[in-house]
Amino acid sequence: MQKNATVRRPRTDLPAEILDYNPGMAPTLRSYEPHDFAALHRLDQACFPEGISYSKTTLRYFLTLASADCVVAVEGTRVLGFVLSEENPPLAHIITLDIAEKQRRQGVGTALLQQLESNLAARGVRSVLLETATNNEAAVAFWQRRGYRIEATLKRYYLGRLDAYEMRKILPGIARKTGMQSGESI
Numbered sequence: 146m147q148k149n150a151t152v153r154r155p156r157t158d159l160p161a162e163i164l165d166y167n168p169g170m171a172p173t174l175r176s177y178e179p180h181d182f183a184a185l186h187r188l189d190q191a192c193f194p195e196g197i198s199y200s201k202t203t204l205r206y207f208l209t210l211a212s213a214d215c216v217v218a219v220e221g222t223r224v225l226g227f228v229l230s231e232e233n234p235p236l237a238h239i240i241t242l243d244i245a246e247k248q249r250r251q252g253v254g255t256a257l258l259q260q261l262e263s264n265l266a267a268r269g270v271r272s273v274l275l276e277t278a279t280n281n282e283a284a285v286a287f288w289q290r291r292g293y294r295i296e297a298t299l300k301r302y303y304l305g306r307l308d309a310y311e312m313r314k315i316l317p318g319i320a321r322k323t324g325m326q327s328g329e330s331i
Contacts, residue, residue, distance in 0.1 A: 177215035
């Protein structure tokens with residue numbers, strides 16, 4: 146036993162949002178569950194301005210599509226973010242990627258996107274489309290860093306006045322069971 150050993154006690158003088166956040170702990174990624182709906186809707190309302198954020202009816206519609214995939218990032222019971230897509234292989238469309246403001250630039254969006262792309266590729270999706278506002282430089286940069294390329298400019302896409310980029314990523318093929326590696330041909 147060491148002499149002069151000190152007992153470390155948890156700090157109680159910090160704000161609650163710091164005490165309940167553990168940046169060293171990765172969020173849990175899981176599929177959407179119906180009890181998530183209220184939290185996802187609140188997050189979407191916080192992430193996007195009125196008219197661009199989804200109404201409860203529209204969000205519920207997308208979540209209940211047979212072709213929908215929604216991956217949710219949680220820490221304990223808190224929803225940190227989610228990504229929602231619809232698919233018709235070999236094509237998929239990302240409907241929205243929403244990350245709580247305090248969680249941005251912490252890797253949550255990247256983790257959600259990687260999981261979604263893996264899910265989609267496993268089901269035969271090869272091409273993923275999305276739209277993002279041309280004036281949302283952070284979002285455009287996020288998508289470009291993850292391999293999405295601008296394909297077109299959609300004039301007055303949002304609210305009848307804001308332009309959007311249509312962006313696309315071609316997903317790498319899955320290695321075949323025959324032992325072929327992605328990118329190899331017969």
